[in-house]
Amino acid sequence: MTLRTTLSLLLCALASPLQAASIEKQAIEFIGPFAEGAKLKAHETPFRNTIIDTLAPQLVKSKQSLQLGTQTLNWQRLDKVSGLTLAGMQALRYEFSTERFTQGTLKLQGLQKATVYLNGERVGDTNELSLALVRGDHQLLIIAEQVDDWQKVDLDFTGKNQHDVLITRSGDTQQALSAKQLFDAPTISALSIAPNGQLHAYTQRHYQDSQGNTPLFETLLLDSKGNIHYRFEHSKANQLVWRADSKKVLLDEAGQLKQLDLASKQLSVIAPSIEGASDWRYLDDNTLLFSWSKNTDDKDKLTKHYRGLEDRWSYFRNNSQLYTLDLRSGLIEAVSSNKLSYSLADIDTARGKILVTRSPADYQAPPHMLTELVEIDLSTKQETLLGQYRTFNQALYTKDGFYVVAGPDFMNGLGRDLPNDMLANNYDGQLYWLSRDGKQAKALSKTFDPAIGDIALSGDDDLVLKVTERDTQPLYFYDSSKASFQKLNTGFDVVDGFAISQGKKSQVLVSGSTASTPQQLKSLEVGKNKASILWDSAPLAYQDAEIAKLEEFNFTNKAGVEIKGRVYLPADLDTTKQYPALVYYYGGTSPVNRGFSGRYPFNHWAAQGYVVYVLQPTGATGFGQQFSAQHVNAWGEHTAEDIIQGTQAFLNHYSFVNKRKVGNLGASYGGFMTMLLATKTDLFSASIAHAGISNITSYWGQGWWGYLYSGEASKNSFPWNNPTLYSQHSPVFHADKVNSPLLLIHGDADTNVPPGESQTMYTALKVLGKDVELVEFKGADHQIFARDRRFKWWNTMLAYFDMHLKDEPQWWQYIYSQQ
Numbered sequence: 001m002t003l004r005t006t007l008s009l010l011l012c013a014l015a016s017p018l019q020a021a022s023i024e025k026q027a028i029e030f031i032g033p034f035a036e037g038a039k040l041k042a043h044e045t046p047f048r049n050t051i052i053d054t055l056a057p058q059l060v061k062s063k064q065s066l067q068l069g070t071q072t073l074n075w076q077r078l079d080k081v082s083g084l085t086l087a088g089m090q091a092l093r094y095e096f097s098t099e100r101f102t103q104g105t106l107k108l109q110g111l112q113k114a115t116v117y118l119n120g121e122r123v124g125d126t127n128e129l130s131l132a133l134v135r136g137d138h139q140l141l142i143i144a145e146q147v148d149d150w151q152k153v154d155l156d157f158t159g160k161n162q163h164d165v166l167i168t169r170s171g172d173t174q175q176a177l178s179a180k181q182l183f184d185a186p187t188i189s190a191l192s193i194a195p196n197g198q199l200h201a202y203t204q205r206h207y208q209d210s211q212g213n214t215p216l217f218e219t220l221l222l223d224s225k226g227n228i229h230y231r232f233e234h235s236k237a238n239q240l241v242w243r244a245d246s247k248k249v250l251l252d253e254a255g256q257l258k259q260l261d262l263a264s265k266q267l268s269v270i271a272p273s274i275e276g277a278s279d280w281r282y283l284d285d286n287t288l289l290f291s292w293s294k295n296t297d298d299k300d301k302l303t304k305h306y307r308g309l310e311d312r313w314s315y316f317r318n319n320s321q322l323y324t325l326d327l328r329s330g331l332i333e334a335v336s337s338n339k340l341s342y343s344l345a346d347i348d349t350a351r352g353k354i355l356v357t358r359s360p361a362d363y364q365a366p367p368h369m370l371t372e373l374v375e376i377d378l379s380t381k382q383e384t385l386l387g388q389y390r391t392f393n394q395a396l397y398t399k400d401g402f403y404v405v406a407g408p409d410f411m412n413g414l415g416r417d418l419p420n421d422m423l424a425n426n427y428d429g430q431l432y433w434l435s436r437d438g439k440q441a442k443a444l445s446k447t448f449d450p451a452i453g454d455i456a457l458s459g460d461d462d463l464v465l466k467v468t469e470r471d472t473q474p475l476y477f478y479d480s481s482k483a484s485f486q487k488l489n490t491g492f493d494v495v496d497g498f499a500i501s502q503g504k505k506s507q508v509l510v511s512g513s514t515a516s517t518p519q520q521l522k523s524l525e526v527g528k529n530k531a532s533i534l535w536d537s538a539p540l541a542y543q544d545a546e547i548a549k550l551e552e553f554n555f556t557n558k559a560g561v562e563i564k565g566r567v568y569l570p571a572d573l574d575t576t577k578q579y580p581a582l583v584y585y586y587g588g589t590s591p592v593n594r595g596f597s598g599r600y601p602f603n604h605w606a607a608q609g610y611v612v613y614v615l616q617p618t619g620a621t622g623f624g625q626q627f628s629a630q631h632v633n634a635w636g637e638h639t640a641e642d643i644i645q646g647t648q649a650f651l652n653h654y655s656f657v658n659k660r661k662v663g664n665l666g667a668s669y670g671g672f673m674t675m676l677l678a679t680k681t682d683l684f685s686a687s688i689a690h691a692g693i694s695n696i697t698s699y700w701g702q703g704w705w706g707y708l709y710s711g712e713a714s715k716n717s718f719p720w721n722n723p724t725l726y727s728q729h730s731p732v733f734h735a736d737k738v739n740s741p742l743l744l745i746h747g748d749a750d751t752n753v754p755p756g757e758s759q760t761m762y763t764a765l766k767v768l769g770k771d772v773e774l775v776e777f778k779g780a781d782h783q784i785f786a787r788d789r790r791f792k793w794w795n796t797m798l799a800y801f802d803m804h805l806k807d808e809p810q811w812w813q814y815i816y817s818q819q
Contacts (some may be wrong), residue, residue: 023157213786367426427628494594
């Protein structure tokens, strides 16, 4: 099925056509002939489409010429072609721009058999096609198989309306950043490094039109010089399991557990498919440890008797236990057996012990869950309970105990750096040391403002940590001998993933990006703290892309606290003109990071002619405990004020922003903030809430993780003891105060924030006669991942804002008015 993307040509009915305008021949490029000595033309074979589609990508990518065997063919102007007819196939290329959503009819004159591509995507093989194009730069490619007279070849375009025009691009190699470019570009989706650091693996993922929603993966094993040692056909880099001596690697390939000998490159089958097995680890050269899961559902087809609050999770009844597999005999033995699932935290091979966690149901105190840390002796299978914790994220062995990542309230508030009257936000990760018996603990990061996420051992009890620091996610090195933190110079604003070798000279393999530079893969030696580039997506996908100009914009709120933000400016900004603006925020417990791409493509929005302001309101982690603690029991109280004040400061600072054409949007907690802001201010001309919360009570009771998240966001507050928080902070209770247009977007299969949250707000606003739209994405959960849905989602948001902030309703009408 043909996907509707932001740069797709689509068939549509046109009304009241205007007079056709011929595209000047000197603006059209010609190349050919191809296959002039072929016995049959492409359309005379049963493989016409494949022949043409195989040639097209090379023509799309070619600049000045195309190498055809030993022959070099050059692009030339169509008006320089003098022949009447030519053998083989030829191609035409027309590059143009549109300054807004544009519709019209393209007619091909004089081409008897031709196939048309728009921005690399096949769109038809007829001589009359309809265009529906968004603002941006475009390339039209036509592969011709039969032309009787080249002197009679013309391309005519008829716009649907007076403003529907194609603008010829000439001499400008820079192109506006497109949505398709951002989504389809190659990215490093997984990585791994050998314990000795000599080999590393990464998985590169990209999309292309012919594969639709299915991504294409390639996993390579390389040395430090970039030499390829192995190509994995079915495994991703993060699924590779290294033996301690770095001589062998374990992988699950085509349903079989296999072992690769890195010296001989021989791949041997260890075991047939073991259904439900995962998280394989080497205990020693001949023994594997793994997790084995089995569903314990009672199979009652008529009713479901809930076993607890967690039973709303589809995976809750999967019981996971730990097992060992002896590679010499094939014997599998159970390590654990319990009604509670066990998760492996770490392995101490020298002592023959493993560290695991389990979570018994316990709702008595926030966040209404409990984690037990347990050590198992592998020789005796004896279990030792080390502790029970309300906040817990990760644990690793040290020489004399454990490192633990948890919130400030760990071990009775050991990590708190707050006034006594403030409740901690336990999403603000802290680092601790815990003794072997679990009875003694030290807080190691109490005065370290970044929130700690993932940790990995580096040498003798040192660590590499991924943290949230303001709106960045860098790596830090923790020196255990000095009890100090040092930032690692990755050169990234946001680290996407990292892997680390073992030993004194630890090597870190790290992928990431900045707000203005796309993803790269680098290698960094911890001791030298210097990174080198191994892979770069810029020359692969963004070589000629115009990237938005980035400016930092901070302001001080009424409480005297500096609120960080950044502004993306269109690459072709003209400060003498007035521009619409978009204000984006999350407002939940984490800041909006500075990654180059993502679900909300700020650089692309700037390319669409918007000035984009992204701010980090009060309550986010990464700014210190006191800043994040203000998220607790606030539900938008501080956040809304910061967004309103920040937007006012932004408008006062940027005189070229039209104050009457400002939109705002957010998702999840940010969607809640959008609804709440609509009840508090008329500052925004149009608003979008994706997967937002309209009623805090229903979200708390129905969202899969609603009661857990509320255990922090509404700590110790419930509908019965704090009804004001649950009602007066819920947007639907103030729906009558909404005055500006509001678009509600939701996945109809959202388990995190159920779609009823948007439906409730939609019902209230419809009854009140307000300007509201609701768009549900069929089969989508909390986030929109699939390629076709992602493009439709991005289109929906931009089309809505174009309608209200640019006074251009045609795109929105094209998408939805015809339904």
